[in-house]
Structures are given as structure tokens and as C-alpha cells.
Amino acid sequence: MFALKKPLESRQHTGSYYAATANWQNCYPPLTSEINADVVIVGGGFTGVNTLLELTERGYSCVLLEANRISWGATGRNGGQILGGIGHSHERFRPQIGETGVRALFDMGVECTDIIRQRVAKYSIGCDLRWGYLDAALKPRHMKEFEADKRWQEQMGYPYTLTLLDREEMRGHIGSDLYVGGMLNAHGNGHCHVLNLCIGEARAAEQQGARIFENSNVIRLVQGNRPRVYTDSGVVNAHHVVLCGNAYLGNLVPAMASRILPANSSVVTTAPLTAQQQHDLLPGNVAVCDPRTALDYFRLTADGRLLFGGLSNYTGREPGDLTGVMRQKMLKVFPQLQDVPLEYGWSGQMGIGINRMPQLGRLDGNVYYIQAYSGHGVAPTHMMARITAQMIAGQAERFDVFTRIKHWPFPGGPVFRTPCFALGMLYYKLRDMF
């Protein structure tokens, strides 16, 4: 039963629940002249906007160029889950970054959610921020993974309480028979209206003097002492460039494109549910993920819809019957929603890297790039933006942890890397079945 409220794509923004409930207050103009700045940032998602805000707060003169609208990419389309941690499995990187690097990554994984907490409070950003998150186990082996993760986090000094739940306790937190147990993080992780968070962050930067241009697609970058960044109708001369186009950057810089693959994930929302239905599904109003590679993620929105997402494919293409596929996934978890219509459906692209650790680095002395959060970016984008701003301001320590991590290009070259990767991910999907 589908009654989609909007077409899947509109010219301005994706036809999402987020776009339909956005706190837009202004459109930013396109760039139409030649201007100067200390720093020019390419891409207006969480990474670009927060780099802009961090640098503007430090007194730099900054320009942001966004090809579409602020938050048009993954940032304005995602599941809205605010999850701490940077990348996946820090221990794997110990040989490259050592004990101090592992410690730094762990600390940044805590700081990244705190940045959102502080930013929302400091700038009074209305974005339906809620704390509370549940890891949901589909198999006993997942519970073992949660136990090990809890032990490790506690040894490292994680400041929030993690509570393991058995099957029966789990039923007190989620109205589904699918899960054998879970791990509750009631205060450290959470969820929010991501488009409104990013709009609020952009506004905070603008109010402090940052210049933002929408509909300003960067088509050329000329490196040098004073790099030049060209759009169709303007140029920015700057001392530093930060590339934050992530999965949508395309082939602007081929060396970056070879290390990232755009994977597609899709999201639907139901019509608003009654208070009783909301309580029956998620009485604590927490966000939920399962631990599979192609995971389900879901939460309630502030107006009482179930927002349900899943990783549909690794080819970067939107599935043909997006709402049909997603509806089946949702009903497996919550069969009681059989008669509830879906009102919005959309998808977006996330940048996946081979080792699933965000890629942060320098192309040249003064051109920086940030990309590849591999599906876990709402909070980490805030951290990467801060580290890059610190680097530009002369503090290299935390940036250097990332430059020590190797990021290999995907095999197969421009033509075969997507099919090679899709095949590789099929292996993980099959492994998740057992």
C-alpha cells in the first residue's frame, strides 16, 4: 500500500521526509564572479559545512561551493543515526598507527558525538535531537561480538553505560520478535533530523561571516601556491582548498576517485503512527541497527513515523522498486505495519573505502580531502572537519594519525572496480546469512 507524497527526486532536493520538513530559511546564491578567500571548501554536506564552521569560528575567511543545495547528498538523506566511533575495528590499524594512534582514534570516536551535542546547544539548532541507541542481534554470534565490543570500550574508558539485553529484555525496547538480544547505549548515541542539523550548522557559519554558494558545481581545480577553484560561472582564489564531495565528487581528482566507491542505501518512512503504535514499536524512542554488512537501520521521527533504511546495493544505483524492496525489509522486522502506508521513499550514495576508515589527507601542500565514511558518517564527519580545521590552523597531531593509515585503490580500474566490489560484498552478504 504506497501513497508516496513526493516524486523520488525533485530539482532542488531529494523528495525525502527530511526535505519536506526542512527548516529552510534561505537559498544561497550561485557564484558568478571571481573572489578571494583563505579557504575554499567544495561540497556542502556535514563534512564541508562543519569544516566551514570550524574554520570560520577560528577567524578564517571561508567560501563553500555546493553543486546543488546544502545537504543535498548523503547528509540530507541518511538514517539520522548519530553513532560514535571512527571507522571500524581500530585494532586492525595498530601496526600502522601504534598505541597512541589507537587511543587517539578511540577518543575522537567519543568526541564526535559530543561535537553535535555542543553545536546543537550553542547555536540552538532545532533538529529533533534524541539520545538512545540499540544494537540489535539477529544471531547468538552477534551477542558475542557485542560482549567483546562492550569489554573493549569499557577497558578504553568509554564514558557512557552499555547494557547487554537478552531476548526477553530486548522485547521491552523493541516490538519485534526478530532479535535474540541487544546492547543498549542510552546516552552516548542517538538520532536527529539530519537535514535540519546541517542547515543550522550552515546558518551558524554564515552568521559569522562565511560565504556559501549553492548551485555552484566545481568543474576544475588548479593547484599551486594559490590554488584556483572554478565553477561554470565563477572562480575562487584561496590559500587552502578542502575537497568534501565524497561519493558525489566524481572524477574531479582521479586519485581520490580510485579509493572510493559509491554504494546506494535506501530509506522509507511510514505515515505518522498513533502514539500507541509508536510505543509498541520503540517505547524508548531509540535508534536501532543490526550488525550485518547489509544492515537494517530504523528509528521514529519527531512526527511519529517509522523511518526505515537498508543497504540495498553496492553498484551505486537506486533499486528499481525502491519502496517495494524497502517495504519487504520493514515488514520482516515489524509485520504489524502491514496496513500502514509508506509516504516517502528515497535513496542516497555513501562513499565506501576498502578498509572502512575515513580517508583524510593532502593532495598537495594546501589541498586537503576528506571522504569515505563507509556508511557511518553523521558524527565522524564532525570530527574529520575539526581535525582538518586544526591542521590548517597549524595543529597537525591528529591529522597525522590519518595520514599514517594506508588506503589502497579499488582493484579493476575505472571500468571494473564497481562490479569487482559488488562481487566482494556479495561474499559478506552470504557470510551474514550464517
Ligand SMILES: Cc1cc2nc3c(=O)[nH]c(=O)nc-3n(C[C@H](O)[C@H](O)[C@H](O)COP(=O)(O)OP(=O)(O)OC[C@H]3O[C@@H](n4cnc5c(N)ncnc54)[C@H](O)[C@@H]3O)c2cc1C
Ligand atoms: C541512505 C543513507 C543512509 C545513511 N545512514 C547513516 C546513518 O544513519 N548514520 C550515519 O552515521 N551515517 C549514515 N550514512 C552515511 C552519512 O550520511 C555520510 O557518511 C555523511 O553524510 C557524508 O557526508 P559528506 O559531507 O562527506 O558527504 P555528502 O553529504 O554526500 O556531501 C557531499 C556534497 O558535495 C557536493 N559536491 C560533490 N561534488 C561537487 C562539486 N564538484 N562541486 C560542488 N559540490 C559538489 C554534493 O552535491 C554533496 O552535497 C548514510 C548514508 C546514506 C546515503
